[in-house]
Amino acid sequence: MYIIKNAFKCIGRSRGRNILIGVIVFVIAVSACIGLSIRQAAESAKSDTLEGLTVTATISFDRQKAMNDIIQNAENDNSSENSGRPSFDRDKFSDFMGESSSLTLDEYKKYAEAKSVKDFYYSISTSFNGNDDFLPVSNDSSSDDEDTSSETESNRGPGGFFQPPEDIRNQMMGAQSDFTVVGYSSEEAMTSFIDGTATIVDGSVFTEGTSDAECIISQELANYNSIAVDDTITLENPNNEDESYEFTVVGIYTDSSSNESSFSIMGATSTDPANSIYTSYAALHTILDASGENSETVTDDTTGREFSTEIKSTLSATYVLSDVDSYNKFTEEVRELGLDESYNVTSSDISSYESSLVPLETLSKLAGYFLIVVLLIGAVILIVLNIFNIRERKYEIGVLTAMGMKKFKVALQFLTEIFVVTIVAVIVGVGVGGVSSVPVTNALLENQVAAESNQFNKIEENFGRPGNMIPNGNMVPNDMPQAQNGRPGNFFDENEVTDYINEIDEAMNLTVVFQMLGIAVLLTIVSGAVSMLFIMRYDPLRILANRD
C-alpha cells in the first residue's frame, strides 16, 4: 500500500517530468485512438452492412474461361505441327456459346431447389420495335419523325458519343431496336418497384402470372406517345416488321433511374430506361413461342449472313439468399446439383458491398500502419525518457534499497508511477480521441473517397473519353453482372453503382476503450521493463559511495 502512496507522492513532486511523459502518452493515445476507431468503424460498417444484406445471386456463363479453353485446345493440337501462334477458332466458339451459354428455365429451377435458397424469381427480356403510332423516347432529333431503328445517318449518338456506321452497329449489336420488353415471373422479380426506384402513377401493375398481353410503360413513354391506361400499343418483331403483337397498357410508372441516366447507347433507344416495357413472364413467353413458330430464315442483303426472324430473348434468374453464409453454401450446392464449371455464381450485392467498403478499408489499412508506427515511436520515446528518469533517480533507488526496501518493490513503485501517468494520459487521450475520431475519420474518409474517384477521373482523362464509367465518376465493377434484375442493357442502373461508404456515425465503442487500456498496459510494461532492468542492476553501496 505504501508503495502506491509513495508513487503518487513522487508523481506530484516531479510534475515537470510527469507532465512531459503525460503529454507524449496523450499524443500517442489520441493518435492510437483515432487509428483504432477507424479500424473499428470499418469493422462495424462491415458487420452492420452484412446484417442487413439480403444477398441475391445469379448464374452466368464464364465466357473468358470458354475462350481460354478453346485457345488451350488449339495450342495443344498445333504444338507438334508448327511453332506459329494458333488462330482463334471463332466458329467453334460460336457453336460452343450457342450450345452452352444459356441455361434453360428448368435448369435454373433445379438449382433453386438448393437448401440455401430463400426465394427464386426469373425474368425474360427481349427487344421490340415500335411503329408510326408508338415511337420510343429518344434524345436524337432525327428520330422524332423517322424510324430510329435503321435510319440514323449521324455518326454522333446521344450525348455526343461517337457511333460507328449503321452496318457495323448491326453486326456488333444485332438489329437495333426501340424497346426493351421484360417479362417477370413474379412481383418479387420486379425489384425496382420493391426498392422504390419505380412507382405506378396511373393504373396498376399487370396481374401476377397472367398470360394476357398486359403491360406497364413509363410515364415518359406514355407522354411521348399520348397513351393512357387501357390503350393498346403495337410492337413489331425487330427482325420481321410484318410480325406484330398488341399489348394493353394497364399501368403507367415513373422510374427515378430514368431521370438520371436517360440516354441511349450507340443509338439503341431500347437501352433507355424510359423505353422499358414490363409484362408478365407468361405473357411474353406466349409471344416468343408464337414468334418461334412463325419464324423463317432470311439472308441479310448487306452482309450475306443468314439469320432467323425469331425474336431473340435472354432469360435471367435470381436466387435470393438470407445472408453471405447462405451465398457461400449456395455456390457449393449448385455444383453438387450438377452446375458445370463453365458457369459462375456471382452476386452483385456482395460485389457492391465489397466495393462500397474500399475507401474505408484502405483507410483502415493505413490507420493500422499508422498505429504501429505511432506505438513504436511512442514506445521508443517512453523508453528513452524512462532511462533518463531512472538515471536521474539513481540516488533515490540507492537510498531506498540501502534502507532495506526490496528491489522489486522499488521497481513496482516506479512501474506504478509510469502506469498512473500513462493511464491518466490515455483516459484523457481516449476522451479527446473519442470526440475527434468521428470528424477526423469522416474527413480522412472524404479524402479517400475523393482519391478513389479522382483515380477514375484520371483514367477517363487518360482515355480522352468516358470509359466504363458512370456519371458520378465511379466505376462499375468488372465482375458485376449486368441485367441481374431482369432489365438488360440498363448498364448504369443506380442500384448497380458502387455507393462508397463516405461517412460514419460512430467510431468509438467499448472495444476501442479496451484496446486503449491494453495499449496503456503495453506501453507501461515496455517502458517499465527497462526501468526494472536498471533497478535490478544497481548496487546501493556503489550508488551511495559515488554520491559521497
Add this chain to the structure above:
Amino acid sequence: MAVLSLNNICFSYKDTPVLNDVSYDFERGKMYCIIGKSGAGKTTLLSILSGLAKPKSGSIMYDGRNIKKIDKYKFRSKYIGVIFQSFNLITKFTALENVILSMNIAGYRQQKKRDKALELLKSVGLDENEANRRVLKLSGGQQQRVAIARALSYDAEIILADEPTGNLDSETQNEIMAIFRALADSGKCVILVSHSPEVAAMCDEKYELIKYSKKTKK
C-alpha cells in the same frame, strides 16, 4: 552477550586489501567509536556491519545468528539503523515522510505512525513545522537529526552512524552526541565511525583501524 560480532573479517577492493582479519564484539547499552585515518577502512567496515557489503571471508553474527542466514533487506530495515555521512534522505519527501517511509519499509504496523514519527522528530529536536518541511530546506544539523530519527523509527537494536558530527558546529555536535548517549543508555548498541578524537572521547569503547587492516585495541 554481544549483539554483533565480527569474526576474522577480511575485505579488499579488487586486489587492494582494506580489512584483514578483523574480529570484534559489540554489546548492548554501549557506545562504540571506530576510529582511524582516512583510507583505514572505517566506512568499509560500517558497510559490512550494515549488510551493504559482503566480506571476502569471516562472519558477522547478529544476536548469535550468522547474518548470511538473515534476509539482507530485513536485516537492514529492521535490525540495524544506519545514519549515513551524507544522511541519504529522500530529498523530495518531508522529514516526517522520510521517517514514516522507513517505518513502512520495516513493515511497521502501528496505526499511528505519523504520531510516532512526530514524537521521534521532536525527541531529536525538530518541531512539527520543521518535520513537515522538505529535507532539502533543512540545515545540515536538522538533516542529521532526521537521519537519526529515521534510524530509530523501527526500534533497531543497533545504531550505526558514519561521521555523525562531521559537518556540524560544536553546539549541534554536542546535542547530537547527547542523543546517541541517551540511546546507548536506553540499551541500544551505538556504533559511531569517526576520525574525531572528541567524539571518540565521548564513547565507551574505541576501536582503531590502521591502514591495511592492522588493528589495535585500546
